[in-house]
Amino acid sequence: MTNLRLTGAPNARDLGGLTMTDGRTIAHGRLLRSGHLANLTAQDVRVLQEQYRLQCVIDLRTPEERQQLPDAALPGAAVAKLPVFAASVLGITHERGTAALERLPSMTDLYRLMLRRSDCLAQFRLILETIAAVEPGAALWHCTEGKDRCGMVTALLLMALGAPLTVITRDYLETNRAARPRAECIRQKILAETGNAEKAETTARAFLAEPEYLQAGLDEIFRDGRTADEFLRDNVGLTDETKKELQRKFLTA
Numbered sequence: 524m525t526n527l528r529l530t531g532a533p534n535a536r537d538l539g540g541l542t543m544t545d546g547r548t549i550a551h552g553r554l555l556r557s558g559h560l561a562n563l564t565a566q567d568v569r570v571l572q573e574q575y576r577l578q579c580v581i582d583l584r585t586p587e588e589r590q591q592l593p594d595a596a597l598p599g600a601a602v603a604k605l606p607v608f609a610a611s612v613l614g615i616t617h618e619r620g621t622a623a624l625e626r627l628p629s630m631t632d633l634y635r636l637m638l639r640r641s642d643c644l645a646q647f648r649l650i651l652e653t654i655a656a657v658e659p660g661a662a663l664w665h666c667t668e669g670k671d672r673c674g675m676v677t678a679l680l681l682m683a684l685g686a687p688l689t690v691i692t693r694d695y696l697e698t699n700r701a702a703r704p705r706a707e708c709i710r711q712k713i714l715a716e717t718g719n720a721e722k723a724e725t726t727a728r729a730f731l732a733e734p735e736y737l738q739a740g741l742d743e744i745f746r747d748g749r750t751a752d753e754f755l756r757d758n759v760g761l762t763d764e765t766k767k768e769l770q771r772k773f774l775t776a
Contacts, residue, residue, distance in 0.1 A: 544687050577661045675740055
C-alpha cells in the first residue's frame with residue numbers, strides 16, 4: 524500500500540502489496556483509491572497516465588458533488604459515473620457550508636445505510652464489475668474525501684479478493700494521514716463560529732476514518748452469522764465469475 528504522492532489528491536493510494544489470506548498479494552499499480560480529483564496538477568495527471576497507465580476512473584459522487592468539484596481531465600481514461608447514493612445524503616457527500624457541517628448525522632448510521640439500501644448494494648455490484656473489466660493498467664475509484672463511500676467500495680473489493688479483516692482495517696485507517704489536517708481545520712472553524720467545543724469535535728470526527736464507523740459496516744455485513752462471501756453473493760449480487768476475474772487480474776502469487 525503506497526501513497527501516490529499526488530499534490531492535488533493527498534489521499535490517493537495504491538493497494539498494491541496488500542496480502543490476502545491465501546498468501547497472494549495485490550499487484551502494484553493496478554488498484555487505486557482516492558478523494559476527488561478536482562485539484563490534480565499537470566504533473567499529477569502525467570503520473571497517473573505514464574506511471575500507472577490509468578484506464579478507468581470510477582466517480583462515486585452524486586451529480587451535485589461532481590458539479591461543485593469537477594474532476595480534472597485525464598485523457599485516455601474512461602470515466603464511469605456510479606454514485607453510491609442516487610441523491611445527496613448529508614454526511615456522506617459533505618455539502619459545503621458551516622450550517623451543513625453542523626447537521627451531520629451519525630456516521631455509524633450512514634455506514635449501515637450503505638450496506639442495507641438496495642440501491643446502494645446494486646451500485647456496489649456495478650462498481651466491482653467495472654473494476655473487474657479493467658484490462659492492463661489501473662482502475663481508480665473515488666468519492667469526495669476518499670473515506671466513506673470509497674472506503675466501503677475498497678472494503679468490499681478486498682473481501683472479494685480474499686483479504687483478512689486486519690488488512691481491510693489497516694487500509695481504511697490509512698486515510699487519516701490525509702484526513703487529520705482537514706478535520707482539524709473544520710474543528711477550528713466550527714469552534715470559532717459557534718464557541719461549542721463539543722459540536723466542533725463531533726463534526727471534525729465525521730471527517731476522520733474512525734474504527735467504529737468501519738465496524739458498523741462490518742457488523743452489518745456479518746449480521747446473523749453471515750460470511751463475507753455470502754454477503755457479496757446474496758446482498759451485493761456479485762457472481763463467482765466476477766470474483767474470480769478480480770482475483771485473476773489483480774492478485775499475484
